[in-house]
Amino acid sequence: MTDAHAGPALLLRDFVNTLDIDAGADGLASPGDLAGWLAGHDLVPAGTAASDGDLGTAIDLREGLRAALLRNHRRAAGEPAAPALPPELEDALGALPLRVTLASGPHPVLRPAAEAGTAAAGLARIAAAIADASADGTWPRLKVCHEDTCLWAFLDTSKNRSRAWCNMSTCGNRTKTRAYRARRRASAAGPPAGPPAGG
Known part of the structure; x- marks a missing residue:
């Protein structure tokens, strides 16, 4: 799978x-950051404003x-x-209504129901990408790094979908080193003491 297909x-x-x-x-530290990110990804026209409410929805959607x-x-x-998804995700998705349209071609597509050219419409296009990724088969390949100090998102393009880290040389190495040190500490402590002799 190439990036062009994802x-x-x-x-x-x-x-x-x-x-x-x-x-x-945090690349979304302010409403202005959000507006700039959405425009930079062609989800809204340049100059579109975002509010504090839009930013809150974006953070809930992202996390x-x-x-x-x-x-x-x-x-x-x-x-x-994993534990249940955070309720804020459903709240964010509910705040970003989508509609089905057939006007874009032979296949139905999801489009934002919010007014075009708003931050809400840009965020709704991100929500629509969830369904699009599911339809094209890439959704299950979207993962976050197994290293809990990282959690960087990546697309697992490995044949057997077994990739665990965003980067083996950094996060994979950290995780393996930590596990190795924990095993050494446990080994150095020796086996747990048995019951006292006699009795």
């Missing part, structure tokens, strides 16, 4: 990655999507299901 998935990945947990950098991608990761790894 448009909706890449949009979702980039949106989730507006928060770099490892670096502590809800991060939780959903963590569930995708755990499903692919055969781990038990």
Whole structure:
């Protein structure tokens, strides 16, 4: 699978990655940041304004999507299901109504029901990308890094969908090193003491 075939998935990945947990950098720190990001991804016209309410919806959508991608990761790894998705995700999706239209071609498509050229319409286009990624088969391949200090979103293009980290040389190495050190500490502590002799 090439990036050219993963448009909706890449949009979702980039949106989730507006928060770099490892670096502590938030690309959506203000309504102006949100408006600029939406315009930079051709989701709204340049100069579109965003409100504090739009920003709150965007943050809820972003963090809800991060939780959903963590569930995708755990499903692919055969781990038990992650906790329920945060209710803020459903609230955000409910605030971004979509409509089905046949006017765009032979197939039905989801379009924002919000007024065109608003931040809400841009966010609704991100919500529509969830359905688009599901339809084109890329949704289950969207994951977040297994390293809990990272949680960077990525598209798993491996054949068997087994990729666990955004980058093996950094996050994979951190996780493996931490596990190795924990095993060494446990080994150095020795086996647990048995019951006292006699009695």
